[in-house]
Amino acid sequence: MHRLFDLTNVSLRLPEDSLLQPSWDFLQQHYQSSLRSPLFPVLLSVSTYLLLIALYTTLDLLAPSWPKINRYRIHQERHVVWPNIWRTLCLTTYNHLVFIFPAAVAQWLWRPPIPLPLKAPSLAAFLMGVLGCTVIFDFQYYLWHMLHHRIGWLYRTFHAVHHQYNDTFSLVTQYLSGWELFSVGLWTTVNPLLLQCHCLTTWAFMVFNVWVSTEDHCGYDFPWAMHNLVPFGLWGGVLKHDAHHQKPGTNFAPFFSHWDWLGGTAYSPPSPIVPIKDKKNKGT
Numbered sequence: 001m002h003r004l005f006d007l008t009n010v011s012l013r014l015p016e017d018s019l020l021q022p023s024w025d026f027l028q029q030h031y032q033s034s035l036r037s038p039l040f041p042v043l044l045s046v047s048t049y050l051l052l053i054a055l056y057t058t059l060d061l062l063a064p065s066w067p068k069i070n071r072y073r074i075h076q077e078r079h080v081v082w083p084n085i086w087r088t089l090c091l092t093t094y095n096h097l098v099f100i101f102p103a104a105v106a107q108w109l110w111r112p113p114i115p116l117p118l119k120a121p122s123l124a125a126f127l128m129g130v131l132g133c134t135v136i137f138d139f140q141y142y143l144w145h146m147l148h149h150r151i152g153w154l155y156r157t158f159h160a161v162h163h164q165y166n167d168t169f170s171l172v173t174q175y176l177s178g179w180e181l182f183s184v185g186l187w188t189t190v191n192p193l194l195l196q197c198h199c200l201t202t203w204a205f206m207v208f209n210v211w212v213s214t215e216d217h218c219g220y221d222f223p224w225a226m227h228n229l230v231p232f233g234l235w236g237g238v239l240k241h242d243a244h245h246q247k248p249g250t251n252f253a254p255f256f257s258h259w260d261w262l263g264g265t266a267y268s269p270p271s272p273i274v275p276i277k278d279k280k281n282k283g284t
Protein backbone atom coordinates (compact mmCIF):
# COMPACT_ATOMS: atom_id res chain seq x y z
CA MET A 1 0.00 0.00 0.00
CA HIS A 2 3.01 2.28 0.45
CA ARG A 3 3.46 2.09 -3.32
CA LEU A 4 0.43 4.33 -3.63
CA PHE A 5 2.45 7.29 -2.31
CA ASP A 6 5.84 6.31 -3.72
CA LEU A 7 6.78 9.23 -5.94
CA THR A 8 10.49 8.48 -6.21
CA ASN A 9 10.22 7.26 -9.79
CA VAL A 10 7.91 10.01 -10.91
CA SER A 11 9.71 12.79 -12.71
CA LEU A 12 7.87 15.97 -11.78
CA ARG A 13 9.85 18.48 -13.76
CA LEU A 14 8.19 21.79 -13.02
CA PRO A 15 9.39 24.67 -15.18
CA GLU A 16 10.59 26.60 -12.09
CA ASP A 17 13.14 23.86 -11.33
CA SER A 18 15.44 25.22 -13.98
CA LEU A 19 14.76 28.96 -13.71
CA LEU A 20 17.95 29.75 -11.80
CA GLN A 21 20.08 27.16 -13.62
CA PRO A 22 21.29 29.41 -16.50
CA SER A 23 22.46 32.12 -14.05
CA TRP A 24 24.07 29.52 -11.79
CA ASP A 25 25.86 27.91 -14.79
CA PHE A 26 27.13 31.34 -15.87
CA LEU A 27 28.43 32.15 -12.37
CA GLN A 28 30.17 28.77 -12.09
CA GLN A 29 31.77 29.05 -15.52
CA HIS A 30 33.17 32.54 -15.03
CA TYR A 31 33.69 33.04 -11.28
CA GLN A 32 34.13 29.55 -9.82
CA SER A 33 37.39 30.18 -7.94
CA SER A 34 36.09 33.46 -6.42
CA LEU A 35 32.78 31.87 -5.43
CA ARG A 36 34.52 28.93 -3.76
CA SER A 37 36.70 31.19 -1.61
CA PRO A 38 35.67 31.32 2.08
CA LEU A 39 36.27 35.08 1.79
CA PHE A 40 33.46 35.50 -0.75
CA PRO A 41 30.47 35.65 1.68
CA VAL A 42 32.29 38.22 3.85
CA LEU A 43 33.24 40.36 0.84
CA LEU A 44 29.69 40.12 -0.50
CA SER A 45 28.14 41.31 2.79
CA VAL A 46 30.71 44.07 3.36
CA SER A 47 30.52 45.42 -0.21
CA THR A 48 26.69 45.38 -0.15
CA TYR A 49 26.77 47.36 3.10
CA LEU A 50 29.33 49.89 1.80
CA LEU A 51 27.33 50.39 -1.39
CA LEU A 52 24.09 50.98 0.51
CA ILE A 53 25.56 53.41 3.05
CA ALA A 54 27.25 55.34 0.19
CA LEU A 55 23.87 55.60 -1.56
CA TYR A 56 21.83 56.60 1.50
CA THR A 57 24.51 59.02 2.79
CA THR A 58 24.51 60.77 -0.61
CA LEU A 59 20.73 61.14 -0.29
CA ASP A 60 21.16 62.45 3.29
CA LEU A 61 23.56 65.13 2.09
CA LEU A 62 21.33 66.13 -0.84
CA ALA A 63 18.06 66.09 1.13
CA PRO A 64 18.36 69.53 2.80
CA SER A 65 18.50 71.28 -0.58
CA TRP A 66 16.41 68.81 -2.57
CA PRO A 67 12.74 68.71 -1.41
CA LYS A 68 11.94 65.76 -3.70
CA ILE A 69 14.26 63.60 -1.55
CA ASN A 70 13.50 65.29 1.76
CA ARG A 71 9.78 64.59 1.51
CA TYR A 72 10.51 60.87 1.98
CA ARG A 73 12.53 61.47 5.16
CA ILE A 74 10.85 60.35 8.39
CA HIS A 75 12.18 63.40 10.27
CA GLN A 76 12.06 66.00 7.55
CA GLU A 77 13.01 68.91 9.77
CA ARG A 78 16.13 67.22 11.23
CA HIS A 79 19.00 66.66 8.80
CA VAL A 80 21.96 64.29 8.93
CA VAL A 81 25.09 66.32 9.72
CA TRP A 82 28.76 65.65 8.94
CA PRO A 83 29.92 65.15 12.60
CA ASN A 84 27.42 62.27 12.94
CA ILE A 85 28.52 60.79 9.62
CA TRP A 86 32.20 60.89 10.68
CA ARG A 87 31.51 59.46 14.12
CA THR A 88 29.50 56.51 12.82
CA LEU A 89 31.98 55.97 10.00
CA CYS A 90 34.82 55.80 12.56
CA LEU A 91 33.12 53.03 14.59
CA THR A 92 32.14 51.21 11.37
CA THR A 93 35.79 51.29 10.22
CA TYR A 94 36.99 50.20 13.69
CA ASN A 95 34.51 47.26 13.73
CA HIS A 96 35.59 46.18 10.26
CA LEU A 97 39.30 46.33 11.13
CA VAL A 98 39.09 44.77 14.62
CA PHE A 99 36.32 42.16 14.19
CA ILE A 100 35.33 41.54 10.57
CA PHE A 101 38.80 41.61 8.93
CA PRO A 102 40.43 39.12 11.40
CA ALA A 103 37.36 36.85 11.15
CA ALA A 104 37.65 36.95 7.36
CA VAL A 105 41.38 36.16 7.47
CA ALA A 106 40.74 33.26 9.89
CA GLN A 107 38.12 31.84 7.50
CA TRP A 108 40.50 32.25 4.57
CA LEU A 109 43.30 30.43 6.40
CA TRP A 110 41.38 27.58 8.00
CA ARG A 111 38.24 26.95 5.98
CA PRO A 112 38.63 24.81 2.89
CA PRO A 113 37.20 26.13 -0.40
CA ILE A 114 33.41 25.71 -0.52
CA PRO A 115 32.25 22.93 -2.89
CA LEU A 116 29.75 24.27 -5.43
CA PRO A 117 26.86 21.95 -6.39
CA LEU A 118 26.24 21.57 -10.11
CA LYS A 119 22.49 22.08 -9.78
CA ALA A 120 20.94 25.43 -8.91
CA PRO A 121 18.20 25.48 -6.27
CA SER A 122 14.63 25.56 -7.53
CA LEU A 123 13.07 29.02 -7.38
CA ALA A 124 10.73 27.80 -4.61
CA ALA A 125 13.64 26.41 -2.52
CA PHE A 126 15.57 29.63 -3.11
CA LEU A 127 12.72 31.92 -1.99
CA MET A 128 11.67 29.68 0.92
CA GLY A 129 15.32 29.47 2.06
CA VAL A 130 15.72 33.27 2.13
CA LEU A 131 12.35 33.63 3.89
CA GLY A 132 13.10 30.84 6.41
CA CYS A 133 16.54 32.26 7.31
CA THR A 134 14.98 35.73 7.71
CA VAL A 135 12.14 34.45 9.95
CA ILE A 136 14.65 32.62 12.20
CA PHE A 137 17.00 35.63 12.28
CA ASP A 138 14.05 37.86 13.22
CA PHE A 139 13.25 35.62 16.21
CA GLN A 140 16.89 35.36 17.31
CA TYR A 141 17.38 39.12 17.19
CA TYR A 142 14.00 39.75 18.87
CA LEU A 143 15.06 37.63 21.90
CA TRP A 144 18.59 39.11 22.01
CA HIS A 145 17.24 42.63 21.64
CA MET A 146 14.52 42.30 24.31
CA LEU A 147 17.01 40.83 26.83
CA HIS A 148 19.52 43.60 26.09
CA HIS A 149 16.84 46.21 26.83
CA ARG A 150 15.33 44.51 29.89
CA ILE A 151 18.61 43.70 31.69
CA GLY A 152 20.33 46.95 32.62
CA TRP A 153 23.88 45.56 32.62
CA LEU A 154 23.45 44.00 29.16
CA TYR A 155 21.97 47.26 27.84
CA ARG A 156 24.75 49.47 29.23
CA THR A 157 27.56 47.12 28.21
CA PHE A 158 26.47 45.98 24.75
CA HIS A 159 23.46 47.77 23.28
CA ALA A 160 23.45 51.39 24.56
CA VAL A 161 26.01 52.39 21.93
CA HIS A 162 23.47 51.64 19.16
CA HIS A 163 20.97 53.96 20.88
CA GLN A 164 23.22 57.02 20.86
CA TYR A 165 21.17 58.16 17.88
CA ASN A 166 17.42 58.73 18.28
CA ASP A 167 17.08 59.75 14.64
CA THR A 168 18.49 56.97 12.53
CA PHE A 169 20.48 57.21 9.31
CA SER A 170 22.04 54.38 7.32
CA LEU A 171 25.42 54.45 9.10
CA VAL A 172 23.70 53.71 12.45
CA THR A 173 22.98 50.17 11.13
CA GLN A 174 26.45 48.97 12.13
CA TYR A 175 27.02 51.50 14.91
CA LEU A 176 27.19 48.46 17.19
CA SER A 177 29.27 46.91 19.96
CA GLY A 178 31.54 44.02 18.99
CA TRP A 179 29.21 41.55 20.79
CA GLU A 180 26.14 42.71 18.84
CA LEU A 181 28.06 42.58 15.56
CA PHE A 182 29.30 39.07 16.41
CA SER A 183 25.78 37.85 17.30
CA VAL A 184 24.29 39.21 14.07
CA GLY A 185 27.18 37.76 12.02
CA LEU A 186 26.81 34.36 13.72
CA TRP A 187 23.06 34.05 12.97
CA THR A 188 23.59 35.16 9.38
CA THR A 189 26.19 32.40 8.97
CA VAL A 190 24.47 29.64 10.97
CA ASN A 191 20.84 29.98 9.78
CA PRO A 192 21.52 28.87 6.17
CA LEU A 193 23.47 25.89 7.58
CA LEU A 194 20.54 24.98 9.85
CA LEU A 195 18.16 25.02 6.90
CA GLN A 196 20.74 23.31 4.65
CA CYS A 197 20.44 26.03 2.04
CA HIS A 198 22.15 25.99 -1.34
CA CYS A 199 25.08 28.45 -1.42
CA LEU A 200 23.20 30.68 -3.90
CA THR A 201 20.34 30.91 -1.36
CA THR A 202 22.84 31.61 1.44
CA TRP A 203 24.42 34.51 -0.44
CA ALA A 204 21.01 35.92 -1.37
CA PHE A 205 19.97 35.78 2.30
CA MET A 206 23.15 37.60 3.32
CA VAL A 207 22.55 40.38 0.78
CA PHE A 208 18.84 40.59 1.71
CA ASN A 209 19.71 40.73 5.41
CA VAL A 210 22.13 43.63 4.88
CA TRP A 211 19.56 45.35 2.64
CA VAL A 212 16.67 45.18 5.12
CA SER A 213 18.88 45.98 8.15
CA THR A 214 20.14 49.11 6.40
CA GLU A 215 16.62 49.96 5.26
CA ASP A 216 15.50 49.73 8.94
CA HIS A 217 17.91 52.56 9.77
CA CYS A 218 17.91 54.59 6.54
CA GLY A 219 15.41 57.19 7.79
CA TYR A 220 13.37 57.18 4.55
CA ASP A 221 9.83 55.92 3.99
CA PHE A 222 10.19 55.15 0.28
CA PRO A 223 7.25 53.60 -1.62
CA TRP A 224 9.39 50.50 -2.29
CA ALA A 225 10.31 50.03 1.39
CA MET A 226 9.51 46.52 2.59
CA HIS A 227 6.71 47.60 4.97
CA ASN A 228 4.95 49.19 1.98
CA LEU A 229 5.27 45.97 -0.07
CA VAL A 230 4.43 43.28 2.51
CA PRO A 231 0.67 43.24 3.26
CA PHE A 232 -1.26 43.22 6.57
CA GLY A 233 1.42 45.15 8.47
CA LEU A 234 3.41 41.91 8.80
CA TRP A 235 6.67 43.76 8.14
CA GLY A 236 7.64 46.41 10.68
CA GLY A 237 10.60 47.84 8.80
CA VAL A 238 11.92 51.36 8.87
CA LEU A 239 8.94 53.11 10.54
CA LYS A 240 8.77 50.65 13.43
CA HIS A 241 12.54 50.49 13.92
CA ASP A 242 12.72 54.27 13.82
CA ALA A 243 9.99 54.26 16.50
CA HIS A 244 12.19 51.86 18.52
CA HIS A 245 15.01 54.42 18.46
CA GLN A 246 12.52 57.07 19.64
CA LYS A 247 10.77 54.81 22.21
CA PRO A 248 13.29 52.08 23.11
CA GLY A 249 10.78 49.91 25.04
CA THR A 250 8.86 49.09 21.83
CA ASN A 251 9.33 47.17 18.57
CA PHE A 252 12.16 44.77 19.45
CA ALA A 253 11.87 42.63 16.31
CA PRO A 254 14.05 43.89 13.46
CA PHE A 255 11.87 42.92 10.50
CA PHE A 256 8.51 41.23 11.09
CA SER A 257 5.76 42.49 13.42
CA HIS A 258 4.40 39.24 14.89
CA TRP A 259 6.73 38.86 17.91
CA ASP A 260 6.01 42.38 19.11
CA TRP A 261 2.27 41.80 18.61
CA LEU A 262 2.49 38.59 20.68
CA GLY A 263 4.78 40.14 23.30
CA GLY A 264 2.71 43.32 23.69
CA THR A 265 5.60 45.57 22.66
CA ALA A 266 4.27 46.68 19.26
CA TYR A 267 3.98 50.38 18.56
CA SER A 268 2.82 51.69 15.19
CA PRO A 269 3.88 55.26 14.55
CA PRO A 270 1.82 57.33 12.11
CA SER A 271 3.31 57.62 8.61
CA PRO A 272 5.38 60.80 8.51
CA ILE A 273 4.92 61.32 4.79
CA VAL A 274 2.35 64.03 4.12
CA PRO A 275 0.78 63.53 0.68
CA ILE A 276 1.65 66.40 -1.70
CA LYS A 277 -2.10 67.23 -2.07
CA ASP A 278 -2.42 67.79 1.72
CA LYS A 279 0.71 69.88 1.79
CA LYS A 280 -0.72 72.19 -0.88
CA ASN A 281 -3.98 72.49 1.09
CA LYS A 282 -1.99 73.51 4.14
CA GLY A 283 -0.14 76.09 2.06
CA THR A 284 3.31 74.52 2.73
Ligand SMILES: [Zn+2]
Binds near residue numbers: 162217
Ligand atom coordinates in the same frame (compact mmCIF):
# COMPACT_ATOMS: atom_id res chain seq x y z
ZN1 LIG B 1 18.63 50.20 15.37
Ligand SMILES: [Zn+2]
Binds near residue numbers: 145149163244248
Ligand atom coordinates in the same frame (compact mmCIF):
# COMPACT_ATOMS: atom_id res chain seq x y z
ZN1 LIG C 1 17.40 48.61 20.90
